[in-house]
Amino acid sequence: MTDPVVDARDVTYRHPDGTVAVDGASLRVDPGTRVALLGANGAGKSTLLQLLGGLHDPDEGSVRWFGDRDVDTVRDRLAVLLQDADDYLFNPTVREDLEYGPRQLRLSTAEIDDRVTELAARFDLEHLLDRPPFRLSGGEKRRAAFAAALSTEPEVLLLDEPVSHLDAQNRRRILDALDDLAADGVTTVVATPDPDLVPAVADRVCLLGPDGRVVADGTPREVLTDRERLRTAGLRPPTLVRLFDDLDGVDGDDVPVSMPEAETTLRALLDDG
Numbered sequence: 001m002t003d004p005v006v007d008a009r010d011v012t013y014r015h016p017d018g019t020v021a022v023d024g025a026s027l028r029v030d031p032g033t034r035v036a037l038l039g040a041n042g043a044g045k046s047t048l049l050q051l052l053g054g055l056h057d058p059d060e061g062s063v064r065w066f067g068d069r070d071v072d073t074v075r076d077r078l079a080v081l082l083q084d085a086d087d088y089l090f091n092p093t094v095r096e097d098l099e100y101g102p103r104q105l106r107l108s109t110a111e112i113d114d115r116v117t118e119l120a121a122r123f124d125l126e127h128l129l130d131r132p133p134f135r136l137s138g139g140e141k142r143r144a145a146f147a148a149a150l151s152t153e154p155e156v157l158l159l160d161e162p163v164s165h166l167d168a169q170n171r172r173r174i175l176d177a178l179d180d181l182a183a184d185g186v187t188t189v190v191a192t193p194d195p196d197l198v199p200a201v202a203d204r205v206c207l208l209g210p211d212g213r214v215v216a217d218g219t220p221r222e223v224l225t226d227r228e229r230l231r232t233a234g235l236r237p238p239t240l241v242r243l244f245d246d247l248d249g250v251d252g253d254d255v256p257v258s259m260p261e262a263e264t265t266l267r268a269l270l271d272d273g
């Protein structure tokens with residue numbers, strides 16, 4: 001059996017004021033998989049993501065990386081992108097923010113230049129490279145922070161709500177980047193409160209209940225069609241599931257959870273009609 005890239009066992013975390021944000025959560029992430037942490041606001045997704053990224057130590061339980069390693073020995077193989085893009089843009093220019101990670105890895109100037117050029121093209125940042133990050137719009141900052149997170153070519157990418165508040169084009173750009181990363185074998189963990197996003201970013205979903213516990217762990221289909229469990233987690237099923245639940249002719253177990261599945265189901269319905 002291959003080693004998990006992250007293995008969290010019975011992890012509990014209390015914030016300094018005593019709030020229990022994660023309560024006895026276990027989650028094993030295998031290499032090359034795409035995992036969603038789904039939960040309502042306040043369920044503990046960000047805190048669990050930070051535990052998986054080694055940014056907090058658990059109060060109880062353990063988190064280990066790449067087999068049985070300590071996070072300090074693997075930090076340059078992980079990248080964590082939390083919600084506030086400003087946390088990742090702290091240099092005088094966007095270019096220097098993109099150069100920062102590769103410089104820490106002591107890459108050559110030519111390699112650093114190549115990475116910056118490639119990332120700037122991929123995230124439409126060419127015209128922004130010499131600007132100070134504080135002069136960017138919110139969406140531009142998010143693109144720059146995402147590019148900075150990829151600049152070290154991490155094996156595992158942990159992302160907190162990577163497409164929230166983005167317009168359709170920026171959202172597409174980030175989702176395409178996630179698809180490319182998956183094709184390259186990069187492991188991704190995406191925290192989101194949005195069940196509609198899950199099929200686009202994950203093959204496996206870990207559902208957090210309102211009290212910081214993992215209440216379901218399965219495929220998008222298993223978790224997103226479990227209407228009762230989603231309800232107790234404070235969420236509604238995805239739009240597609242609700243829409244097809246209301247349509248005659250589609251069995252409850254066969255409702256589509258993704259756009260490609262919806263297309264197939266609709267074609268079948270139209271053919272039958």
Ligand SMILES: Nc1ncnc2c1ncn2[C@@H]1O[C@H](COP(=O)(O)OP(=O)(O)OP(=O)(O)O)[C@@H](O)[C@H]1O
Nearest residue numbers: 015017019021039040041042043044045046047193
């Ligand atoms: N710094 C903090 N101090 C005390 N409690 C905190 C702190 N940060 C978060 N919490 C609490 O921990 C719990 C989990 O918060 P967390 O941010 O992990 O949830 P989340 O699922 O990411 O929420 P959201 O979807 O709103 O971002 C919540 O009850 C929250 O109020």
